[in-house]
Amino acid sequence: MPSSSVGGLVLAGRPEADTLRTRLVWLTVFRTVATSLSLVAVAARLFLQPIEEPSRADMLSFAVIGLVYVFTLVYGLMLRGGRGVDRMAAVVQVAGDLVVASMLVFLTGVGDSPFTFTYLLAVIGASILLDGRGALVAAGAGAVAYTLLLMAVKYGWMEPPLGIAPLSRQRILFLLISNLLAFFLMAVLAGYLSRQLSAAGGQLSEREADLQKLDTLQRQILACMPSGLITSDAAGVVTFVNRAASAILALEPRLAPGTLVEAVLPGALGPDARLRRREMTVQTTAGMRTLGLTVTGLEGPGGGGTLIVFQDLTELRRIEEDLKRADRLAALGTLSAQLAHEIRNPLAAMRGSAQLLVQEPGTTDPTSAKLVEILLRESDRLSKLVDDFLRFARPPPPSLQRLELEVLVAETVDMLRVDPIAQEVQVEMILAPVRVPVDPDQLRQVLINVLRNAFQAAGRGGQVRVTLEVEEEELALLRIWDSAGSIPVADLSRIFEPFFSTREGGTGLGLSTAYSIVRAHGGNIRVRSSPQEGTEFLIQLPLRG
Template structure:
């Protein structure tokens, strides 16, 4: 219903109240004062007014808020007022103020121009009444000065009321248009936001402060395989199969950043398990107040399958390279052993001792290659537990002093940075990692130098162990191939030490970085999970997964 039509109906109700009040007043006057004149004309006018009100109500269904219908009502009101004024004394009637009512109504409903025009027309009606009374009444009852004053005052009053009502109406109409325009823009914006939320291919779930679901978008419903009516009000933690106490999360869990990105396996009621990636954050409303929780999730099953296929292809390619490398590494010592054996029968006695030494050294080299290969290919049980890396490295530093790779020109320094707590590692495996990296660093400094081992926090959930030597360094291509099998730079090595380091760190769910420049030494960084970062939710790290299999 339009605003004008609503106001017309309210105006019609006000007419009924006004006429009823006037009729009641006439009835009371007649009973109380018993006037000499007849009040019958007032009763007739009241009846006519009721008939007009009824006619307006019936016509409202057909004409509604048409401007012509509004003008007809204002004209009818003016004629009714004129009738009441005529029967109560004409221009001297105490009811002449009622002429102002149609003027105000016309300005409020039709605007400034119509209000001013109807004010002028109403004044003309009043002026005719005033002129008629001036002609028929004695001069002492209506002096010319009084008539002129009444005409001017009523003209100014009508014009002011009509203009004021019109100005107010125009302002109200303008405000109403702006409000409707902004309301339409807001509705369009809300619809756009709703369409965006429903159209994005990522699942969105909102929950209240207690963790109960309040909304899930189309992609989320498709992933979960449930309609909206079966999702609303359910605890999000049980639906997403999160452990008890995980959601809603604590402020410490939010601050740690563990909920910004994690993965978990989700098992639907029917079908194969899915790997879902999650991100949890607070849902904030006006003023930054926390109104609940926002969970963004995505089906990563296909991506994980593709990643596994890529890893399989990489492993097959690495297996081929390793087979070629093993063949190459074994061929050289076998050729030396074969040659020495063939020469033993014909060699002089003093030469036989030298040949036996060569055979023994090459056999030991073959044994190291086979031993390292077996360690690389089948590392055995993996048992991570909280381990103090500083104490582990200091113990190895004491062993290094007795190692043949350590000379008086070498120095090993272990530095523990503040905040370097325990790591979630297999201590035996990490001891092997530290030994390989330390001995390689010492071998890279044949003339001596300092090896600095620094253990420091790396972010909120990891520790970094950096081995920095003062050797000759490596170019970019050599550094890139450093952890590949059989890329060793030392004659007495098997070529698998760095590859074993890489595999062990990767098995822990960590990573290895190498920084090196020719002439400026090399720094190898092993980054492993901290013991305090053991995951309470999400896809298990390699360390946790391996521990579970062991």
């Protein structure tokens, strides 16, 4: 981890200039408070004295304190502007403190001065700004200044304003020994405490940096994990939702305060929620979602909370359903082909025999002629049904041509608009230009099957909407929507199965044939339906063949 030093002291994780600036700011604040209190005290003393008897020493002390106060404010403004942050500024600060202390001691009687302790404040300030060695230097400078003051007063070189009692050799020796010892002991103690404080600050900075890294890593993990994650307190109020959970459940980026888990995941916190992993279906603004859910209790005060981790299994379940449907269609297709072949041969013989009866001379019985006509008509119907079975069971491979899909869709819709089933049905088309490789005849059959179902379901006064768009330059998305929404939920999984129809008289081969054709093109077809939202068929076709 990077480190820096101030006065020889190593500080982990903090630049030297920032550390020195912080120390100067705190020392300036401390000096401002102390100077303000001293200024108030001297001013109160002056105002309490009679006007005609102001003390000269008090006036000088007031002037010195006021001057220091002004300089402190000016330096504070300089620090705020980002100036005066260097080692020389710290030395000047300590030297200024020693000068002020010497002036106060001289003005208040030197040996009898109550302000001798200001030298100790200067030593403490030096230990903060310049470390232990700086404190020792400041103590030595203070000792020299105090000794010179005593000598100057002793030999009459300077005269304090308040005067001073005669100083004997013994008293001078006592004052020097006691005060100088105090200066150096304070320097040692302050230096030690400063080193300990700096070391503790460095360790704290390291721990803070580590915690910030861990917090950043945790946020990155929670933001990038593909699984949804929701936490709640003991009352079931949501406390955290990660990005994946918001995307899966189509939630707002910021939930309203006090949102309950039941409002986001209904049924997630049931009685047996914490017993096992389970699946549940949730209605979101983006549609139904199938979730694989795990609920875990969290320990904490007040009963702890709950951790909910879930994955979106909707697409996986759709793929599984498509595979199952493909397997079923393959098996049914094989069976249908075999049955169709077995039926076609005797059916052709029956129809040929009926035609011979019609052509037989002397067959004029009206009843026989009518029965032969019925036999021919029904055999033709069975033959068409067998052809449909064979087309479903073994659809010819698509002959791909790159064409404008929007043109093919518009032509098919216009062709079906004249069909009686489309009368009085409102049709809307929103078609983006898309070129895709498709078999036009086979895709037209798909469109006819799906559109006819939509027109029949919508009925008179209903609505049908056809939209065509491109998804990420990979798929063409063709949506056919009707306003009826008449397919029951239980039938949605069987809608593409052969021989399954919800309409009376339907063979159930139209949608199953459409499904086989779309799959042969490398695409997919899906459906969703509800009375509130209508029915929508989604046909996905690859843009590259």
